[in-house]
Amino acid sequence: MSHRIRxxxxxxxxxxxxxxxxxxxxxxxxxxxxxxVSRSHLANMEAGRRLPSVSVARALADVLCLEGGDRERLLSVAVDDAGRDHPERSPVVSASPDPGGVS
Incomplete structure (x- = not known):
């Protein structure tokens, strides 16, 4: 496992x-x-202590209706080796009820 640069x-x-x-x-x-994301993660990003991952940056840009230069600014600083986007992280699979009824 490699360490990423802060x-x-x-x-x-x-x-x-x-x-x-x-x-x-x-x-x-x-x-x-x-x-x-968690409230504390957003608070850390707003306080300048953390950067978002690419997927979090996209989600925030959508939620906050960022357009043009602001959207590009956020996406340009997002990291692709952290959080949900970390290459060693398994994708999350959500459990959903069987649509066919009884299983």
């Missing part, structure tokens, strides 16, 4: 996320839920 988020990323969330009139917990 990347420092750009100074403007946290403000971009916070301002966009506030413009959508969402609390952190609401935006995080809609994007499929």
């Amino acid at each position: 990347r420092v988020p750009p100074a403007d990323l946290g403000a971009l996320l916070r301002v966009a969330r506030e413009q959508m009139e969402l609390r952190q917990v609401e935006a995080a839920f809609l994007a499929g």
Whole structure:
């Protein structure tokens, strides 16, 4: 297992996320839920302590209705070797009820 390099988020990323969330009139917990991340992870991104993975960046861009340069800025700093996008992480398979009834 290799160690990945800790990347420092750009100074403007946290403000971009916070301002966009506030413009959508969402609390952190609401935006995080809609994007499929924990509130603390979103808080860490807004505080400039963490970068999103590519899939989280896409989800946040959609939830926060980011367009144009703001969307590109977020996606350009996303990492592809962390969180859901880590190459050694197994895909999550959701359990769903048998649509045929009795199994």
